[in-house]
Amino acid sequence: MEGTNGVDGVLLRARGVQLRRGARDVLLGVDLEVGSGEFVALMGLSGGGKTTFLRAVAGLEAFDRGQLAVDGVELQPGMLPRQPVLGALRRKVGMVFQSHYLFEHMSALQNVWLAPVHAYGIDRGEAEGRARQLLDQMGVGARASALPRELSGGEAQRVAIARALAVDPPLLLMDEPTASLDPARRDELGGTLMGLTTDGRTLLVATHDDDFVRDYADRVIVMAEGRVVEQGDPQQVLTNPQHPATRQLLHQTHARGSGRRVS
Amino acid sequence: MLSTAARRGRLPVGALLLAALSFAAGADAQPRPGGGIFRWGCDPEGGAPYVEADPADPSKVVGYEVDLAALIANRLGLTSQFVPVQFASIDASVRRGDFAIGLCGMEDSPARRGALSATVPYYAFREVITIRDADRGKYHTLANFSGRRVGTLGGSMAYEMLLKAQTGLGVIPVSYDDDVHPYSDLMLGRVDAVLLDHLIADRAMRREKGIYTIPEAVAIGYYVGVLAKDNASLRDRIDTILQAAMRDGSLEAIFRKWGLWNDDQPKLRSWVLAGHDVTTAAAGPSQPLGRTGTAPPPPQGRAEASPPSSPGGAAPLGGLSAVVRYLPSLLSAAVITIVLSCLSMALAVALGVVVASGRVYGGAVTRAVLTGYVELTRGTPVLLQLFVLYYGLAEFVRLPAFVAALVGLGLNYAAYESEIYRSALEAVPKGQLEAARVLGLSERQVFALVRGPQALRLALAPMTNDFVALLKDSSLVSVLTVVELTKQTSIFAANIGSWVIPGALCAAMYLGMSLPLSRVARNLEAKWKAPTA
Numbered sequence: 001m002e003g004t005n006g007v008d009g010v011l012l013r014a015r016g017v018q019l020r021r022g023a024r025d026v027l028l029g030v031d032l033e034v035g036s037g038e039f040v041a042l043m044g045l046s047g048g049g050k051t052t053f054l055r056a057v058a059g060l061e062a063f064d065r066g067q068l069a070v071d072g073v074e075l076q077p078g079m080l081p082r083q084p085v086l087g088a089l090r091r092k093v094g095m096v097f098q099s100h101y102l103f104e105h106m107s108a109l110q111n112v113w114l115a116p117v118h119a120y121g122i123d124r125g126e127a128e129g130r131a132r133q134l135l136d137q138m139g140v141g142a143r144a145s146a147l148p149r150e151l152s153g154g155e156a157q158r159v160a161i162a163r164a165l166a167v168d169p170p171l172l173l174m175d176e177p178t179a180s181l182d183p184a185r186r187d188e189l190g191g192t193l194m195g196l197t198t199d200g201r202t203l204l205v206a207t208h209d210d211d212f213v214r215d216y217a218d219r220v221i222v223m224a225e226g227r228v229v230e231q232g233d234p235q236q237v238l239t240n241p242q243h244p245a246t247r248q249l250l251h252q253t254h255a256r257g258s259g260r261r262v263s
Numbered sequence: 264m265l266s267t268a269a270r271r272g273r274l275p276v277g278a279l280l281l282a283a284l285s286f287a288a289g290a291d292a293q294p295r296p297g298g299g300i301f302r303w304g305c306d307p308e309g310g311a312p313y314v315e316a317d318p319a320d321p322s323k324v325v326g327y328e329v330d331l332a333a334l335i336a337n338r339l340g341l342t343s344q345f346v347p348v349q350f351a352s353i354d355a356s357v358r359r360g361d362f363a364i365g366l367c368g369m370e371d372s373p374a375r376r377g378a379l380s381a382t383v384p385y386y387a388f389r390e391v392i393t394i395r396d397a398d399r400g401k402y403h404t405l406a407n408f409s410g411r412r413v414g415t416l417g418g419s420m421a422y423e424m425l426l427k428a429q430t431g432l433g434v435i436p437v438s439y440d441d442d443v444h445p446y447s448d449l450m451l452g453r454v455d456a457v458l459l460d461h462l463i464a465d466r467a468m469r470r471e472k473g474i475y476t477i478p479e480a481v482a483i484g485y486y487v488g489v490l491a492k493d494n495a496s497l498r499d500r501i502d503t504i505l506q507a508a509m510r511d512g513s514l515e516a517i518f519r520k521w522g523l524w525n526d527d528q529p530k531l532r533s534w535v536l537a538g539h540d541v542t543t544a545a546a547g548p549s550q551p552l553g554r555t556g557t558a559p560p561p562p563q564g565r566a567e568a569s570p571p572s573s574p575g576g577a578a579p580l581g582g583l584s585a586v587v588r589y590l591p592s593l594l595s596a597a598v599i600t601i602v603l604s605c606l607s608m609a610l611a612v613a614l615g616v617v618v619a620s621g622r623v624y625g626g627a628v629t630r631a632v633l634t635g636y637v638e639l640t641r642g643t644p645v646l647l648q649l650f651v652l653y654y655g656l657a658e659f660v661r662l663p664a665f666v667a668a669l670v671g672l673g674l675n676y677a678a679y680e681s682e683i684y685r686s687a688l689e690a691v692p693k694g695q696l697e698a699a700r701v702l703g704l705s706e707r708q709v710f711a712l713v714r715g716p717q718a719l720r721l722a723l724a725p726m727t728n729d730f731v732a733l734l735k736d737s738s739l740v741s742v743l744t745v746v747e748l749t750k751q752t753s754i755f756a757a758n759i760g761s762w763v764i765p766g767a768l769c770a771a772m773y774l775g776m777s778l779p780l781s782r783v784a785r786n787l788e789a790k791w792k793a794p795t796a
Binding site for chain 2: 093102105
């Protein structure tokens with residue numbers, strides 16, 4: 001498998017990734033590539049395998065067959081990554097979960113400096129300074145001493161992003177980041193994420209929100225029944241969907257009235 | 264009184280058998296108005312020669328008390344019926360009317376005479392010292408045991424004597440809940456002597472090899488029958504019967520049959536028959552029998568403990584003076600309780616964390632072993648575990664009583680704590696752990712920084728519950744000769760013949776310990792809810 005070390009501009013590469021959970025085939029052969037600095041949206045109906053794919057990339061779930069590589073780190077099928085691959089992978093991939101999973105017993109600030117200090121041995125004062133910087137950058141600097149349960153959904157999400165960025169991963173995975181946001185917050189988030197890609201960060205974002213994708217993503221990949229069925233420029237794919245799954249997806253989204261028609 | 268605690272059999276198996284026996288006997292021991300039944304109570308766990316299950320037919324009891332009850336019933340024109348009861352409960356049971364009379368080696372004492380109607384004494388026993396054969400000639404009197412441990416039944420007349428000897432002679436009293444283990448601990452070297460009724464010492468001599476009873480008595484005591492206070496008329500009839508039985512030799516026949524007749528008995532007989540019974544009946548509790556100096560001299564000619572110096576000679580204590588007298592000992596017992604509970608809990612928490620972590624993170628073998636430990640510990644009574652630890656393992660490791668109590672409670676509670684921690688660990692959302700892993704924290708760090716602290720917060724409330732439960736369960740260690748708050752209270756209650764004041768004091772002390780604890784836990788919970796950075 002050719003490198004994903006950025007020489008060819010590819011940061012994440014998946015080839016025929018299959019994953020079976022019990023009696024159910026979740027991923028039936030996922031092929032995709034994400035270029036360095038790209039903001040890629042991963043769309044699909046619920047149960048289409050988006051979250052599972054992100055988890056496999058993050059090394060939280062073992063895939064059964066195929067090839068998966070992130071910036072030169074290759075994951076083996078059939079098992080969860082072990083050291084030293086695991087350590088290398090952790091430096092490459094950050095993840096923001098749909099439910100954020102901020103550490104409930106720690107303040108926002110502590111959530112952000114925990115990993116730099118304990119996992120990467122960075123000096124506590126330095127890590128804390130950088131954590132404050134990140135929280136400021138995310139617009140939640142004033143909430144540094146709040147506990148997660150005292151934060152609103154949007155604040156918690158921005159703290160979670162700051163936490164993920166604190167260890168500076170080239171690839172940031174996000175699962176349904178707009179699910180709990182009102183339109184104004186969603187636009188703020190979009191701006192923030194675009195700012196990250198300007199800094200060279202690569203984003204792979206699983207979402208149902210086609211308006212968000214249209215407004216901010218460089219590219220959209222549509223998954224259905226465990227496979228990639230369509231991909232391309234968001235305006236093109238979402239305005240003129242070719243695959244029935246994409247049409248169904250758009251139909252459902254707008255039937256629920258959650259879409260914000262822009263174009 | 265002989266003891267506040269049952270003269271227990273060797274092991275809980277005996278207790279189980281007894282419980283079954285009591286239940287069966289209790290079933291047909293319901294009151295039958297006008298049925299011509301003479302109901303009498305004793306603890307069959309006391310064993311021979313008092314009362315024991317007939318080896319030939321365990322549904323029946325035999326013993327000199329059985330024969331004595333039959334004699335009294337016969338002369339009353341009634342049928343004798345045995346009611347099994349815990350020794351410590353005999354006074355309370357007879358007061359409640361569960362049976363007419365307690366005949367069970369009940370020691371004559373002012374407190375007992377104050378609270379109940381007691382018969383004339385029917386048997387004189389000697390308080391004797393039993394030592395190891397090897398120490399024969401080394402010890403002669405209680406005064407020789409300065410700085411040494413002497414065991415006996417908690418709350419008995421002998422125990423009272425040892426408490427006095429503690430102040431006066433520096434003897435260290437060790438209280439047991441039964442009359443078998445003092446002697447086995449004597450053999451093991453946990454105590455240097457046992458002070459008990461000669462009937463019990465004789466039985467121990469037959470059972471154990473290598474022990475020796477000093478023939479000279481430390482004191483003389485008397486067994487009496489006890490009836491409810493308002494049942495003095497029946498008591499008077501029974502007194503008449505006992506006196507007649509002394510005169511006509513039928514009482515002597517019973518004691519001879521059981522090998523209990525000795526030189527003390529004719530003296531008791533002549534004394535009772537000389538009319539002291541009348542004095543006793545008229546004088547009431549303030550002139551207790553056997554405390555007036557007119558009792559027969561002790562046998563063997565030694566006057567070391569003539570009746571006037573017998574223990575328990577003080578008049579029954581009133582409410583306030585009883586509180587004043589016993590409060591210091593209750594307070595120091597409460598200190599034992601709190602220290603024991605805190606140390607046991609610390610052990611339980613430490614071990615519980617290890618067990619829980621092993622069960623959550625360990626391999627199949629580790630998990631199986633730890634699960635076995637938890638199930639075994641939770642599935643068997645803590646009392647049995649304490650017995651095994653202290654007495655059962657004594658041949659291999661002789662733990663001091665306090666250490667055995669601490670380890671026993673700690674090991675027991677560790678099983679419960681581990682279950683709390685295990686479920687708390689499992690209750691921490693998987694997403695929290697995954698978030699920590701993705702950030703690059705090692706499994707050990709995930710446990711120490713994320714999972715453990717969150718689980719601890721979840722476990723706090725059930726842990727507090729457990730600690731309060733442990734405070735109370737610590738009373739069980741009195742079976743290992745540790746005198747803690749409950750034990751001290753029962754001694755107190757037995758001495759003043761009432762549970763009202765001691766019970767209230769004891770309850771207040773337990774509450775005084777547990778309520779602040781719950782408060783600390785609540786404060787801690789509140790603190791953990793507040794921002795931390």
